[in-house]
Amino acid sequence: MTQPRQRLAILGSTGSIGTSTLDVVAAHPERFEVIGLTSHQRVDLLAEQCRRFNPLVAVLPTDERAAQLRALLQGSGLRTEVRGGAAALCELAAAPDVDSVMAAIVGAAGLPPCMAAAKAGKRLLLANKEALVVGGALFMQAVAEGGATLLPIDSEHSAIFQCLPEDRSAWARRVDHIVLTASGGPFRERDHDTLHTVTPEQAVAHPNWVMGRKISVDSATMMNKALEVIEARWLFDLAPERIQVVIHPQSIIHSMVVCRDGSVLAQLGTPDMKVPIAYGLAWPERIESGAPRLDFLQLKALSFHAPERSKFPGLYLAWDTLRAPAGSTAVLNAANEEAVAAFLAGTIGFTAIHKVNARTIDRLRPDLGPSHNLADLLELDRVARLAAQQVMKELAA
Numbered sequence: 001m002t003q004p005r006q007r008l009a010i011l012g013s014t015g016s017i018g019t020s021t022l023d024v025v026a027a028h029p030e031r032f033e034v035i036g037l038t039s040h041q042r043v044d045l046l047a048e049q050c051r052r053f054n055p056l057v058a059v060l061p062t063d064e065r066a067a068q069l070r071a072l073l074q075g076s077g078l079r080t081e082v083r084g085g086a087a088a089l090c091e092l093a094a095a096p097d098v099d100s101v102m103a104a105i106v107g108a109a110g111l112p113p114c115m116a117a118a119k120a121g122k123r124l125l126l127a128n129k130e131a132l133v134v135g136g137a138l139f140m141q142a143v144a145e146g147g148a149t150l151l152p153i154d155s156e157h158s159a160i161f162q163c164l165p166e167d168r169s170a171w172a173r174r175v176d177h178i179v180l181t182a183s184g185g186p187f188r189e190r191d192h193d194t195l196h197t198v199t200p201e202q203a204v205a206h207p208n209w210v211m212g213r214k215i216s217v218d219s220a221t222m223m224n225k226a227l228e229v230i231e232a233r234w235l236f237d238l239a240p241e242r243i244q245v246v247i248h249p250q251s252i253i254h255s256m257v258v259c260r261d262g263s264v265l266a267q268l269g270t271p272d273m274k275v276p277i278a279y280g281l282a283w284p285e286r287i288e289s290g291a292p293r294l295d296f297l298q299l300k301a302l303s304f305h306a307p308e309r310s311k312f313p314g315l316y317l318a319w320d321t322l323r324a325p326a327g328s329t330a331v332l333n334a335a336n337e338e339a340v341a342a343f344l345a346g347t348i349g350f351t352a353i354h355k356v357n358a359r360t361i362d363r364l365r366p367d368l369g370p371s372h373n374l375a376d377l378l379e380l381d382r383v384a385r386l387a388a389q390q391v392m393k394e395l396a397a
Contacts, residue, residue: 003031005030005031005032005033006031006032006033006099006100006123006281007032007033007035007097007098007099007100008025008032008033008034008035008036008098008099008100008101008102008281009034009035009036009037009038009057009092009093009095009098009100009101009102010022010034010036010037010038010101010102010104011038011089011092011093011101011102011103011104011105011110011113011128012038012039012040012102012103012104012105012106012110012127012128013037013038013039013046013049013104014039014040014042014045014046014049015104015105015106015212016211016212016273017102017104017127017153017273017277018037018039018102018104020273020274020277021102021104021277021281022034022049022052022053023274023290024274024277024278024281024287024289024290025053025281026052026053027288027290028287028288031281031282031287032281034053034054034055035055035056035057035095035097035098036055036056036057036058036059036092036095036098037049037050037053037055037057037058037059038058038059038060038089038092038105039059039060040060040061040105040109041060041061041065043060043065043068043069043072044072046058046060046069047069047072047073050069050073050076050078050080051073051076051078054078054079054080055079055080056079056080056081056097057080057081057082057083057088057092057095058080058081058082058083059082059083059084059085059088059089059092060082060083060084061084061085061086061089062084062085063084063085064084065084066082066083066084066085067084069082070082086112089112089113090112090113090115090116091116092113093113093114093116093117093120093122094116094117094119094120094122098122099122099123100122100123100124100125100281101113101114101117101122101123101124101125102125102127102153102277102280102281103117103124103125103126103127103128103131104127104128104153105128106128106130106212106214106215107128107130107214107333107337108130108134108330108333108334108337108378108381110128110130110131111128111130111131111134111135111139111374111377111378112374112378114126114128114131114135114139115131115135115138115139115142115374117148118139118142118143118146118148118150119142119145119146119148120146120148121146121147121148122146122148122149123148123149123151124143124148124149124150124151125151125153125277125280125281126150126151126152126153126154127153127154129154129227129228129230129231130227130333132230132231132234132235133227133230133231133329133330133332133333134329134330134333134334134377134381135374135377136234136326136329136330137234137326138372138373138374138377139234140234150235151280151283152231152235152276152280153273153276153277153280154228154231154276155254155255155271155273155275155276156180156181156228156232156254156255157228157231157232157235157255158254158267158275158276158279158280159253159254159255159256159266159267159276160178160180160232160235160236160255160256160257160267161235162267162279163255163256163257163265163266163267164236164257166284171236171237172237173260174259174260175236175238175242175257175258175259175260176242176258176259176260177238177241177242177243177244177258178232178236178238178242178243178244178255178256178257178258179244179245179246179255179256179257179258180225180228180229180232180243180244180245180246180255181245181246181247181248181251181253181254181255181256181304182219182222182225182245182246182247182248182307183206183207183219183247183248183249183251183271184222184247184249184307185206185207185219185220185221185222186202186203186205186206186207186220187220187311188247188249188311190311192308192310192311195311195350195351196349196350196351197350198220198349198350198351199350200213200217200343200344200346203216203217203220203343203350204216204217204220206219206220207249213344214337214340214341214344217340217343217344217353218336218340220350221312221314221350221353221354222307222312222314222315223314223315223317223336223340223353223357225245225307225315225318226314226315226316226317226318226332227318227333227336229243229245229315229318229319229322230318230321230322230329230332233322240318240319240322240323241319245307245315246304246305246306246307247304247305247306247307248302248303248304249303250299250300250302250303251271252268252269252270252271252294252299252302253266253267253268253302254266254267254268254269255267268294269291269294270291270292270293270294272289272291272292274289274290274291275289275291277289278290278291313354313358314336314353314354314357317332317357317358317361318332320361321361324361324365325365325366325367325368326366326368326372327366327367327368327372327377327380328361328365328366330366330377330380330381330384331360331361331364331366331380331384331387332357332360332361333381334360334380334381334382334384334385334388335356335357335360335361335384335385335387335388335391336353336356336357337385338356338385338388338389338392339352339353339356339357339388339392340353342356342392347392347396348392348395348396352392352395355391355395356388356391356392356395357388359391360384360387360388360391363387363391364383364384364387366380368380
């Protein structure tokens, strides 16, 4: 008997994760139906995606951009309804005719629709690590109360998930700790005394992965790995000291689980995001991803080494903020988003990113009560951004 197609909404469909998701979906038209697509600003590409996949809904953040998309789709005969605004994004994530939500929006802006999908009990494919970095316990509570199925899409967290038993109750009994691997980015072999001269163009040139500009800069500073440590703490319910990071330049081993008996389980593959995307879409089955196969006979030596604190100080803020008052990880994320945006705009230097993050954390100590809500987190995010902007002004003075 033919299974009904999985009805999918892709939040952030014009980014690297979103376009890779659509590539996998296009290879399996019998399994997936695209119900909704969203973009922040790439209206032309969203129009192309609408013409190809004919979603029920397309969402943009403003009415002005929504009007641009309507004009581009006029006369196309598509079934697509174009909507604008943040509320429309959350409505799509929780819509009754959506089974699965690919959460691929970059940054804290992805938290509200992720919360909406979790509360609605969706199959939530989480590529937006900030939902957990900012949302933390509140987000996991929404997943539990809504009965959502949470599936990690980041390659490292997907690797860990693939190495764990499907019975989550067995995780604590079997796992000693986990090891997240990191490529080290484009500056892993560069003298840290020269990092202050790094340009945005150099920082976004990742040696292994094709990613957006913001996440590429985060990879260069290893702040991306710091956010992944925080995400792993919540995804796998692990104390911070049970999460380790090693630099693995080849990006072949995507992460490892160290079991209590000393066994190490690792997930390997080519550095292609289509693999974790396909795994999340089809879980607990596996489908063709379209990624190239790993050829062991062509592999060179695999190497590992510890990340130097002097070169990647931002990484160590992960453990600092996890041990700090609740909400500290949200402050770190907000400061980093502001600092990276300023670096890409050319208003601060590369090494100033860490200074902004560290000083903002030192300056702003959150006081979230045990019953805090989404509005409290969004207000903390706003205040932290203002604090980071003030730090940048002081650094420039």
